[in-house]
Amino acid sequence: MNTDHSVTENLPSRASQFKPNLWNRYTQDRIFAILSWGATALAIAILIWLLATILIDGLSTLNWNFIDSFASRKPERAGIKAALAGTLWVMGVVAAVSFPIGVGAGIYLQEFAEDNWFTRLVEINISNLAGVPSIIYGLLGLAAFARILEPITGGRTILTGGLTLVLLIMPVIIVATREALRAVPDSIRAAGFALGATQWQVIWHHVLPTAMPGILTGMILALSRAIGETAPLIAIGAATFIAFTPEGLQSSFTALPIQIYDWVGRPQREFHDLAASGIIVLMAVLLLMNAGAIYLRNRFQKSR
Amino acid sequence: MTVQTPANAPRALWRPNRDRAKLTQNIVKVICGSFAAISILTTLGIVATLFFETLSFFGDVPFWQFLTDRKWTPLFASKEFGIFVLVSATVMISIISVLVALPLGLLAAVCLSEYATPQTRKFLKPMLEILAGVPTVVYGYFALLTVTPFLKGILGALPFIPEIKNFNALSAGLVLGIMITPMVASLSEDAIFSVPQRLRDGAYALGATKRETVTAVVLPAALSGIVSSLILAVSRAIGETMIVTLAAGANPTLGFNPFVPVMTMTAFIVQVTKGDAVHGSIAYQTLFAVGTTLFLMTLLLNIFSFWFVRRFREKYD
Numbered sequence: 110m111n112t113d114h115s116v117t118e119n120l121p122s123r124a125s126q127f128k129p130n131l132w133n134r135y136t137q138d139r140i141f142a143i144l145s146w147g148a149t150a151l152a153i154a155i156l157i158w159l160l161a162t163i164l165i166d167g168l169s170t171l172n173w174n175f176i177d178s179f180a181s182r183k184p185e186r187a188g189i190k191a192a193l194a195g196t197l198w199v200m201g202v203v204a205a206v207s208f209p210i211g212v213g214a215g216i217y218l219q220e221f222a223e224d225n226w227f228t229r230l231v232e233i234n235i236s237n238l239a240g241v242p243s244i245i246y247g248l249l250g251l252a253a254f255a256r257i258l259e260p261i262t263g264g265r266t267i268l269t270g271g272l273t274l275v276l277l278i279m280p281v282i283i284v285a286t287r288e289a290l291r292a293v294p295d296s297i298r299a300a301g302f303a304l305g306a307t308q309w310q311v312i313w314h315h316v317l318p319t320a321m322p323g324i325l326t327g328m329i330l331a332l333s334r335a336i337g338e339t340a341p342l343i344a345i346g347a348a349t350f351i352a353f354t355p356e357g358l359q360s361s362f363t364a365l366p367i368q369i370y371d372w373v374g375r376p377q378r379e380f381h382d383l384a385a386s387g388i389i390v391l392m393a394v395l396l397l398m399n400a401g402a403i404y405l406r407n408r409f410q411k412s413r
Numbered sequence: 414m415t416v417q418t419p420a421n422a423p424r425a426l427w428r429p430n431r432d433r434a435k436l437t438q439n440i441v442k443v444i445c446g447s448f449a450a451i452s453i454l455t456t457l458g459i460v461a462t463l464f465f466e467t468l469s470f471f472g473d474v475p476f477w478q479f480l481t482d483r484k485w486t487p488l489f490a491s492k493e494f495g496i497f498v499l500v501s502a503t504v505m506i507s508i509i510s511v512l513v514a515l516p517l518g519l520l521a522a523v524c525l526s527e528y529a530t531p532q533t534r535k536f537l538k539p540m541l542e543i544l545a546g547v548p549t550v551v552y553g554y555f556a557l558l559t560v561t562p563f564l565k566g567i568l569g570a571l572p573f574i575p576e577i578k579n580f581n582a583l584s585a586g587l588v589l590g591i592m593i594t595p596m597v598a599s600l601s602e603d604a605i606f607s608v609p610q611r612l613r614d615g616a617y618a619l620g621a622t623k624r625e626t627v628t629a630v631v632l633p634a635a636l637s638g639i640v641s642s643l644i645l646a647v648s649r650a651i652g653e654t655m656i657v658t659l660a661a662g663a664n665p666t667l668g669f670n671p672f673v674p675v676m677t678m679t680a681f682i683v684q685v686t687k688g689d690a691v692h693g694s695i696a697y698q699t700l701f702a703v704g705t706t707l708f709l710m711t712l713l714l715n716i717f718s719f720w721f722v723r724r725f726r727e728k729y730d
Contacts, residue, residue, distance in 0.1 A: 129620070134622050134624075134625070135622060137622070137624050138622045138623055138624040138625075141623075141624040141627070141628075142528060142623070142624070144520055145520040145521070145523045145524035145527075145528055146524055146528065147520075148516065148517045148518075148519075148520030148521045148524065149520070149521045149524045149525070149529075149537060151517065152517055152521055152540075152541065152544060152591070152594055152595075152598075153537075153540050153544075155544075155591055156540065156543060156544045156547075158559075159547070159551070159552075159555050159559075162555065162558075162559045163551070163554070163555075166558075209448075210448045210451060211448075213444060213445040213448035213449075214445065214448040214449040214451065214452065216445050217442070217445035217446050217448065217449045218449055221442050221445060221446070222446075222449075227446075227450075230453060231449050231450070231452055231453060234452045234453050234455075234456050235452050236719075237456065237712070237715060238452060238455060238456060240645065240648055240711060240712075240714075240715040241459065241652075241708065241711065241712075242649075242651070242652020242653070242654070242679070242707060242708075242711055243652070243654065244652065244654045244679050244682050244683070244704075244707075245459060245463075245652070245704055245707065245708050246459075247682075247686070248459075248462065248463070248682065248700065248701060248704045249455070249458050249459050249462055251686065252462035252466065252701075253458055253462060256692055276455050279451070279452060279455070280452070283449075283452070305429065307431075307434045307435060307437075307438045308438060309434075309437060309438035309441050309442070310434060310438075333546065334546075336548075337546075337547075337548025337549070337550070337551075338548075339548070339549065339550045339654070339655050340549075340654035340655055340658075340679070340683065343683050343686055343687060344682060344683070344686045345686070346686055346687075346689070346690075349687075366548060366550045366655075369550050369551075369554070370550050370553070370655065370658075370659070373550070373553060373554050373557060373558070373659055374659065381554075381558055384554055385554070388550075388551050388554060391548060391551070392547075392548075392551070395546065395548070399546065
């Protein structure tokens with residue numbers, strides 16, 4: 110009786126102790142919202158700042174002469190012909206080698222593999238490889254492709270550079286392939302099996318064509334990562350000063366990012382502007398590749 | 414008899430060569446499996462090349478000296494091999510980059526997931542993807558030729574701040590932070606977005622404001638994803654090469670002064686490989702000793718990140 114009384118007596122006072130303090134809390138709310146919008150805006154502002162700087166610095170020296178000239182000690186005569194050709198050659202090697210291997214590995218892991226120690230080992234491996242710094246791949250390329258396999262690759266050549274980048278982007282392609290294969294509905298596979306096709310026939314004739322746009326999208330994104338990679342190519346010892354276009358896989362080479370790196374590192378301002386022009390070319394190629402990937406992705410989504 | 418022929422003809426034409434189909438299937442399976450095995454070969458290749466060259470490095474340089482020397486001069490006549498000179502620069506630049514990427518990335522993730530409307534999100538996410546896709550050599554250009562002069566202009570006007578050199582850890586770290594921000598943002602955003610709506614509704618029902626819901630309910634629930642995104646970003650920052658090579662300089666100095674040129678592990682690798690490192694020389698071996706240190710640091714971080722997610726993930730069903 111007595112305790113009950115005290116509780117009812119205390120209730121109003123407890124309720125009055127609770128101060129919602131709404132004005133303060135809403136102010137904090139507003140500050141927090143402003144901060145998070147501000148952070149996003151800042152990131153985008155920096156992106157715009159970066160792009161604007163490069164356009165302002167580089168547009169004045171960007172002309173056909175720049176694209177059609179070799180590297181030179183005189184900034185007004187220097188161009189990116191050798192670098193652009195080198196990049197195209199290396200990318201050709203990367204695409205030709207990484208596509209079959211990456212897609213094959215992806216097919217194996219997604220369609221064929223049983224859940225055993227080998228599959229698990231490969232899966233752990235791939236997620237670990239994705240976290241290895243690119244310059245470590247460069248060291249691997251230096252030791253394995255440029256030195257041990259020198260009779261095949263010819264040393265610090267296009268083939269060495271290409272194979273090093275292949276290893277670098279392999280995890281990306283495998284993951285993209287698996288995701289594209291996973292998106293193919295099982296009913297397609299079941300229909301193929303019901304008609305008596307072997308697993309490989311089902312994959313080759315039905316699953317792969319359906320998954321191809323997704324695989325190609327991943328492939329393009331992987332290539333666009335490879336095209337901007339500088340560190341591994343420097344690590345395998347690609348040249349910075351080349352005054353000829355490559356003639357074959359065993360030709361020494363320079364690439365667009367390396368040429369840009371070389372120009373940025375020089376003290377003269379004229380070379381910095383050339384570097385900016387090179388960056389514009391590189392970013393334009395990247396933009397085209399990404400536009401292609403987005404186009405493929407949209408077509409893929411429409412058809413399903 | 415002749416009447417039956419048309420009906421029988423297709424059946425006669427259909428001769429499934431099951432043995433051949435199965436043989437093809439097995440051959441393809443072996444080929445694809447060996448392609449998958451290439452990933453294991455890559456790892457083995459990395460470990461083997463790093464290990465053997467590092468082993469011969471420690472045949473010439475005592476391990477103790479590698480840890481305790483206070484200078485890094487492997488290319489000079491009087492050689493000293495204090496790896497901590499390079500490690501300190503790498504760690505300092507990574508810390509600066511995290512100080513940028515943590516608030517920026519996390520707040521951007523909160524903004525995208527909690528504040529932005531679907532339409533704004535659709536516009537903002539590709540912008541962050543562009544930021545993530547910019548080649549690192551471009552960030553290097555930006556750090557050296559835009560951010561450094563900018564910092565000199567701003568910080569040079571303030572008192573008590575020492576002179577900023579043309580190559581410095583600060584601008585490299587800041588730009589590196591910008592580079593890893595999209596990674597923190599998009600991975601954290603995935604984690605925040607996957608927090609179930611009913612947790613937010615519960616907080617609102619108790620009278621919490623939006624900010625209180627985010628900081629007291631949503632962020633703790635997404636903590637494992639956020640922390641692992643941060644660790645992966647740090648691991649990326651440690652292994653980043655072009656920004657630090659271009660903007661931070663090539664001057665091995667021990668200590669944590671962000672205003673002077675320093676040399677990170679990756680910058681050293683670039684410096685040596687840019688010249689002609691002859692196989693078997695001490696410079697060549699040093700390359701792999703530094704590479705091993707770098708590899709172990711990033712590997713430990715990656716493993717820690719995987720472990721952290723598995724250990725602390727909140728499961729909602």
